[in-house]
Amino acid sequence: MTTRDRLVVLVVAVLAACAGGFFFLVKPQRDDAAELGAKLTQEQQRLTDAQSAATTAQQAKASYAADYATVARLGKAIPADDDVASLVYQLEATAKRHGVDFRSVKSSGPAAGAQAQAAAAPPAAQAAQAGADQKAPGGDAKADAAKPAGGGTVPATQAAAATAPAGSPVGTAGLPTLPFQFTFAGSFGNMRKFLAALDDLTVVKRGGLVVRGRLLTIDKVSLHEATDGFPKLEAAVDATAYLVPPTEGDTAGASPQGPAAAPSAPSSGSAVPAPTAAITGGLR
Amino acid sequence: MRAVNLIPAEERRGGGGSAGRSGGGVYVLLGALAAFVVLAGLWVAAGRQVDDRARQLAEVRTKADAAQATADKLAAYSRFATVAQSRLETVRNVAASRFDWSHTLREVGRVIPEDVALESLDGSVAPPAAPAGDPAAAAATPSGPTLKIIGCTPSEQRAVARLMARLRQIDGVKNVALESSAKEEAGAAAGGLTSAGGGKGCANGKGTGAPKFTVAVTFGSVPVAPQAAAPAAPAAAASAPAAASTATPTGSTTP
Numbered sequence: 001m002t003t004r005d006r007l008v009v010l011v012v013a014v015l016a017a018c019a020g021g022f023f024f025l026v027k028p029q030r031d032d033a034a035e036l037g038a039k040l041t042q043e044q045q046r047l048t049d050a051q052s053a054a055t056t057a058q059q060a061k062a063s064y065a066a067d068y069a070t071v072a073r074l075g076k077a078i079p080a081d082d083d084v085a086s087l088v089y090q091l092e093a094t095a096k097r098h099g100v101d102f103r104s105v106k107s108s109g110p111a112a113g114a115q116a117q118a119a120a121a122p123p124a125a126q127a128a129q130a131g132a133d134q135k136a137p138g139g140d141a142k143a144d145a146a147k148p149a150g151g152g153t154v155p156a157t158q159a160a161a162a163t164a165p166a167g168s169p170v171g172t173a174g175l176p177t178l179p180f181q182f183t184f185a186g187s188f189g190n191m192r193k194f195l196a197a198l199d200d201l202t203v204v205k206r207g208g209l210v211v212r213g214r215l216l217t218i219d220k221v222s223l224h225e226a227t228d229g230f231p232k233l234e235a236a237v238d239a240t241a242y243l244v245p246p247t248e249g250d251t252a253g254a255s256p257q258g259p260a261a262a263p264s265a266p267s268s269g270s271a272v273p274a275p276t277a278a279i280t281g282g283l284r
Numbered sequence: 285m286r287a288v289n290l291i292p293a294e295e296r297r298g299g300g301g302s303a304g305r306s307g308g309g310v311y312v313l314l315g316a317l318a319a320f321v322v323l324a325g326l327w328v329a330a331g332r333q334v335d336d337r338a339r340q341l342a343e344v345r346t347k348a349d350a351a352q353a354t355a356d357k358l359a360a361y362s363r364f365a366t367v368a369q370s371r372l373e374t375v376r377n378v379a380a381s382r383f384d385w386s387h388t389l390r391e392v393g394r395v396i397p398e399d400v401a402l403e404s405l406d407g408s409v410a411p412p413a414a415p416a417g418d419p420a421a422a423a424a425t426p427s428g429p430t431l432k433i434i435g436c437t438p439s440e441q442r443a444v445a446r447l448m449a450r451l452r453q454i455d456g457v458k459n460v461a462l463e464s465s466a467k468e469e470a471g472a473a474a475g476g477l478t479s480a481g482g483g484k485g486c487a488n489g490k491g492t493g494a495p496k497f498t499v500a501v502t503f504g505s506v507p508v509a510p511q512a513a514a515p516a517a518p519a520a521a522a523s524a525p526a527a528a529s530t531a532t533p534t535g536s537t538t539p
Contacts, residue, residue: 007308014316021323029330036337043344050351057358060365067368074371156377159428159505162410171374173367188393196386204380215375217382223405242378244371252367259364 064259071251077202077215078242080250082107082178087241090201090213091182098194100186103234108166108179161240162219175242179219182237185226191235195221198239215242383409383429383503388454392431395450399443402435403496428458431501436494441465444497451501459502467493 001009060067079086088105095102154164156171167176186194201213220238227234244250253260355362385407396402409429433451437443444465451460 003308007312010309010312014312014319017316018319018323021320022326026323026326026330029327029334033330033333033337036334036341040337040341040344043341043348047344047348047351050348050355053355053362054351054358056365057355057362060361061358063365064361067365070372071364071368074375077375078371156374157381158378158383158409159381159411161378171370171377173370173374175371175374175378188389192386192389192393195389196384199379199382199384199386202375202379204376209372209376209379211375215379217378217409218385219409221385221405221407223402225403242375248367252364254364259360261360 065256068251068254068256071254073211075244075250076213077211078175078244079214080244080246082241082243083214087180087214091198094197094201094213095184095186095194098186098197099190100184100194103183103185104181105183106181108181158217158219158240161217161242169245170242174245176245178241178243180239180241182239184235184237185228185232186235187231188223188233191223191233195237216240388431388456388503391454392433392451395447395453397437397443397446397450399439400435400437400447402433404434406432428456428503428505430503432463433499433501434497435499436468436496438494441467441495444495444499447497448499451499454501456503457501458504459500461500461502463498463500465495465497468496 084105084107088102091105092102153169153171153174154160154177156173161168161170161177164170164177166179169176184191184194195218198216198218200210202209202211202215204210216239218237218239220236222236223233224236225234226232388407389405392402392405407429411427411430435447437447444462448460448462451457
């Protein structure tokens with residue numbers, strides 16, 4: 001072996017040693033560092049999210065009393081059940097204040113229809129229906145029919161709610177709709193003021209929400225000459241009332257001391273609770 | 285005669301060439317040493333980086349777990365705040381998007397001419413359903429609230445024309461269309477909802493027929509709060525084209 005050959009062998013050996021050292025010692029360390037860097041980024045993101053959630057939660061805790069008061073006040077506008085008695089009382093009082101005669105009220109919610117169907121069905125059919133309800137709480141065809149096509153929520157606007165099926169969840173809060181039909185009698189001017197007063201039961205003023213009673217959207221108004229003759233008119237009014245989602249209840253399980261510990265479990269369906277009364281005839 | 289160098293090879297000047305006596309081996313060793321130093325430096329730096337990141341990771345994990353525990357502990361408050369906010373927004377949006385029937389009726393009463401009496405007034409917020417399979421008819425279908433006014437006038441047909449012109453002055457009115465106007469036998473039409481004449485009806489006392497008319501008034505779309513239409517389901521949006529419109533009938537809605 002010549003000197004040159006020995007030199008070449010030496011160079012190759014040194015290069016091999018360097019490569020081996022890099023690949024077996026340095027590179028694994030660098031890979032570990034890169035992996036830890038990725039994990040660190042993930043954890044930092046988790047930390048940011050958790051801190052954000054914690055800050056939000058702390059703010060929510062600080063504003064709990066105000067939120068609870070808001071929800072409690074909204075309970076007048078959107079009760080947990082149809083609360084027809086209170087609605088009738090409010091309408092009667094408002095009508096009297098404006099010289100309008102409150103003639104009739106009729107609920108045409110989906111639950112009313114379901115009740116009517118159940119009453120007409122034979123006992124066996126009722127039992128089968130009850131069994132089906134127990135087996136597939138979410139698969140009630142009638143409840144499904146009440147939902148808007150596509151299963152989503154209806155935009156929180158009067159126009160959208162007026163065209164949606166009864167019981168459709170409206171807005172981000174998913175407030176189910178409950179249609180009513182009313183009949184009133186009075187003069188043109190009084191009727192006009194009365195309709196304004198119905199809107200004023202829950203109204204947006206200067207950016208804030210003023211709640212004095214039920215939230216009603218008047219979808220149809222039909223004015224005709226009353227049987228008593230002019231100037232008395234009869235007004236047929238189709239209106240939509242709104243309820244809180246049946247899975248949440250009035251205050252979503254919260255009490256003045258604190259909120260519910262766990263989110264409310266979904267109930268067996270999104271059907272609107274049945275109206276407690278359907279009144280027709282003169283209310284004086 | 286051949287010259288012979290008698291000096292021993294290792295004693296000759298420059299006998300090792302440029303590589304010296306080691307034949308360049310020393311340079312290789314120096315290079316190897318340098319390479320090992322660099323490698324060692326890299327290894328140490330990488331090791332420190334690993335240690336630093338592991339320590340940082342542990343710190344961040346501890347902080348994240350603590351923050352997560354706080355968030356979990358107060359999650360019920362967050363949920364309740366979300367419920368309260370969504371209810372408030374929904375109620376506010378619904379209330380703000382209502383059609384102002386009171387104002388509309390006042391406007392109708394204000395613009396009705398003296399010699400016109402209304403027999404009935406039917407209003408609806410929901411636009412009528414567009415005929416299926418007829419794009420032209422669908423395009424002509426109103427997208428906003430509508431009023432159908434039936435009335436009569438003891439005057440001639442020009443009173444109906446005047447009424448239509450006046451109805452166009454109501455806030456937010458987009459279109460006024462005459463569905464029909466025909467003279468009826470004298471005394472057929474009487475009374476009415478509102479008229480400047482105090483409900484004296486359409487009998488003109490001349491024995492001639494008074495025109496009875498049907499007029500359809502279409503309003504612009506009910507205004508929609510910007511955030512209200514966000515969660516719209518496709519079907520719901522399709523059934524309520526008014527919700528997506530930004531046209532606002534000034535003054536005809538709830539303030």
